[in-house]
Amino acid sequence: MESSGRTFLGRLSVAIATFLAFAIAATAQVKTTTSTTEGTPTQEVKVDRAVVERVSGNDVWVKMQDGQVRHISHISSNAKVSVDGREIGIHELQPGMKLEHTITTTTTPRTVTTVETVTGKVWHVSPPKNVILTMENGENQQFTVPDGQKFNIDGQEKDVWHLKKGMRVTATRVTEAPETVIEHQRQLTGTMPPPPPLPIPSDAPVLIARVVVVHGPSTASVPPAAELPKTGSPVPLIGLLGLFFSGASLCIRFTRR
Numbered sequence: 001m002e003s004s005g006r007t008f009l010g011r012l013s014v015a016i017a018t019f020l021a022f023a024i025a026a027t028a029q030v031k032t033t034t035s036t037t038e039g040t041p042t043q044e045v046k047v048d049r050a051v052v053e054r055v056s057g058n059d060v061w062v063k064m065q066d067g068q069v070r071h072i073s074h075i076s077s078n079a080k081v082s083v084d085g086r087e088i089g090i091h092e093l094q095p096g097m098k099l100e101h102t103i104t105t106t107t108t109p110r111t112v113t114t115v116e117t118v119t120g121k122v123w124h125v126s127p128p129k130n131v132i133l134t135m136e137n138g139e140n141q142q143f144t145v146p147d148g149q150k151f152n153i154d155g156q157e158k159d160v161w162h163l164k165k166g167m168r169v170t171a172t173r174v175t176e177a178p179e180t181v182i183e184h185q186r187q188l189t190g191t192m193p194p195p196p197p198l199p200i201p202s203d204a205p206v207l208i209a210r211v212v213v214v215h216g217p218s219t220a221s222v223p224p225a226a227e228l229p230k231t232g233s234p235v236p237l238i239g240l241l242g243l244f245f246s247g248a249s250l251c252i253r254f255t256r257r
Helices: 002-024 234-256
Strands: 031-038 042-056 059-064 069-072 081-083 086-088 098-126 130-134 140-144 151-153 156-158 168-191
Touching (some): 098 140
Parallel strands (some): 081 168
Antiparallel strands (some): 031 098, 042 059, 042 098, 059 069, 081 086, 098 130, 130 140, 151 156, 151 168
């Protein structure tokens, strides 16, 4: 009976001490420092191109690169488009205007390192998970001991099993949490459609250019010269000459006589 009573009183005292520790400690007396280490960021750029088809109030119909017509409704009046170095509003958009929506996504990995340091006097310890320390301001604070946690006792590293009431200890816990920071940067630019061609006045002089093409002679179209037929013969000419010479001989003979 006495043993059971003592056990009960011991448990009751621990429970009361724990309750008082929570009741007295309004704030934790833990010094915390945080540092951040960033990795190499990566960027992804996405560009959507479209042509304005129609504008009605705060609604715009645009034709995408794939030919699909998209209806964008309830556009904020504060939305701006950068055109030729100036900002224009939604009501200044014109059919035929070319739009480019550029989204730049930057992803940066980083590691957040948190160092927590607590110093106090052991008021109560319940290995392996709980310890109550009396802080510098006299308040008691209960802590949950992480697995593998070490305590600095007179310059030596000890675990929770070596803690005794009245010991002055210092515990430091370092945690590293990886994070990913994603940032989106959006830019909307546009190009005005070309102006329509100027109308030609009815009384303006009209120049008509006449082109004359001269073709040179073609050898293919000129027929070759025809050769005369051979109708004569040299025999009659020879006979005539013989008759002429015979007559001349007779005349000379007659003259001599």
